[in-house]
Amino acid sequence: MDRAGWNTPALLIDEQRFERNLARLNRRLARLGAPLRPHLKTVKNVELARRMLAGHPGGATVSTLAEADHFFAAGIDDLLYAVGIAPGKLEAAARRIADGVHLTLILDHPDAARAVAGAAQRLDTNFRVLLEVDADGHRAGFRPDDPVLLESARILANGGATPAGVMVHAGGSYACRDRECLVRMAQRERDGAVAAAGALRAAGFEAPVVSVGSTPTAMFAQDLTGVTEVRAGVYAFMDLVMAGLGVCExxxxxxxxxxxxxxxxxxxxxxxxxxxxxxxxxxxxxxxxxxxxxxxxxxxxxxxxxxxxxxxxxxxxxxxxxxxxxxxxxxxxxxxxxxxxxxxxxxxxxxxxxxxxxxxxxxxxxxxxxxxxxxxx
Ligand SMILES: Cc1ncc(COP(=O)(O)O)c(C=O)c1O
The missing domain is CATH 2.40.37.20 (D-serine dehydratase-like domain)
Known part of the structure; x- marks a missing residue:
């Protein structure tokens, strides 16, 4: 093996396995009728990102503003920044939007909604926001039936921001021990998202986006009716945790x-x-x-x-x-x-x-x- 240019330890991506993993999730989602908004935090590379995006509408998910800059510079401009927005980052987010990034933010607290609404007026920026919903008690999000969800949407709208819909990440699926649990988690993720979007629509918001996803739930979802996009990142590389869950070999x-x-x-x-x-x-x-x-x-x-x-x-x-x-x-x-x-x-x-x-x-x-x-x- 020619060692020119590489040294151990080195990060290797087996190209055949990578492509096989992409094809597997793409086949599943095609059957379920939901497009992928791949999470690029796993690959953090433009060429691999483009391969993940092939055949999908073109929107991606990122976990840092640095990723947003990296992918925007390569022409990937529809980006969901899927970590609850820190008020201190709103000016940086507004700059990206002014530069042409179609950036969507997420939040799960009325005070965060107030911060976004205030920044929208101060910076004259129309922030597009998804309300994060909790389906499994894993980490973050409004309960789907929590009135604070609607209150936060109103705060956003009154401040000139756009509550564009909901997103759920059933990270609790990583703790599953069997297939039934994975199927159940996927169903809860979908049901929570659809219920919360329904509540927003009943209150008069358009809420066009219903975004769900994690690799285990994407791989075990049986029904994605009402879901407009699925997010997954690990599926491209897979790992020992996924093998332990039965998501891959x-x-x-x-x-x-x-x-x-x-x-x-x-x-x-x-x-x-x-x-x-x-x-x-x-x-x-x-x-x-x-x-x-x-x-x-x-x-x-x-x-x-x-x-x-x-x-x-x-x-x-x-x-x-x-x-x-x-x-x-x-x-x-x-x-x-x-x-x-x-x-x-x-x-x-x-x-x-x-x-x-x-x-x-x-x-x-x-x-x-x-x-x-x-x-x-
Ligand atoms: C909000 C959000 N969506 C989607 C994903 C993708 O899930 P996975 O890493 O299982 O592919 C993550 C991962 O942490 C996430 O935080």
Whole structure:
């Protein structure tokens, strides 16, 4: 393998698996009749974003204003900034809107609505806003039947902002343990969004947007009647948490960290690699699942899982310790110094988030093309 231009640890994206993952969700959503508004926080790269957007209306989701700038500069201009708007960011948001970004904000508190309404008047900006609705107690959002939802819409409208509809993210789906739970979460996400949009419409608001989504609910939704768009990001890369949920197989995971063996802990039957938490991230998302995968599952250089038993059991900043889950020793002669391995991560976004670049890899695992990733806020 030509090492020119890359170094371990490196973020690899297996192009075939990536394309397969996109095709799978696209097929599902085509059957359910809902377009995708892909969440670009996972890929944070323009070329991969364009592939995710292919066949969809063109709107995307971002999690930072830095992502909004990055994708707008590449011509992706319909952007839902899907983190509750911080009042301190309203001037920055207004500047993007003045520059031509079709930016939509979200909020879930009447005081946030007041801040947006005040900024709309002060800055002479028509902010487009989705009201965030909580379907599962996971994180944020109005209850679908909470009168404060309508009050917030009125505050926005009276202040010259546009309450454009609702959005729900059933992040509680990540804690599911079986298929029934995933199907139920998807239904709750859809029902909560449709109910809240219905309440807004009954109160006289147009509320054209009914936005739902997470990767698990997008993959398990049975009915999306009334939904106008689905958001998902992890589906493009997949990861060990998704495999643990039954959303994908280990073989679907397109993202990995390329690393090299740098030492042996002979007395422990363990191996040291040059991928620690700085590259893999501290995410331990599989810790609460039926199979705890430590900091990642170990593959050979081509991406074949060595054995589901062989994991990164511990990390320091730049060291990873490979061990068997069952506590048996690794056969150290299978891990000569300099052997290259790939680690499948717990959480695609967290691991990819550690890197400024990604490498597209061919089916043999060779890094073939370096792509830039957006960073910062
Ligand atoms: C608001 C919102 N929508 C959509 C998503 C995408 O979900 P996933 O990461 O499961 O693809 C996220 C992820 O955190 C989110 O916060």
């Amino acid at each position: 280990l073989d679907d995971i397109a993202v990995s960290v390329l690393t090299e063996v740098i030492g042996h802990r002979r007395e422990h039957g363990q191996v040291l690699v040059d991928a620690g938490w700085m590259s893999l991230s501290r995410d331990r998302g599989t810790a609460d699942q039926a199979i705890d995968r430590g900091y990642g599952v170990v593959c050979d250089e081509t991406g074949q899982v060595l054995s589901p038993e062989v994991i990164v059991s511990a990390t320091n900043q730049e060291h990873g310790i490979l061990a068997r889950r069952d506590g048996e020793s690794l056969k150290l002669h299978d891990f000569p110094i300099g052997r290259r391995l790939r680690i499948l991560p717990n959480h695609a976004c967290a691991t990819a988030g550690q890197f400024e670049h990604l490498w597209l890899a061919d089916p043999e695992g060779r890094p073939v093309r370096k792509l830039e990733r957006c960073r910062g806020w």
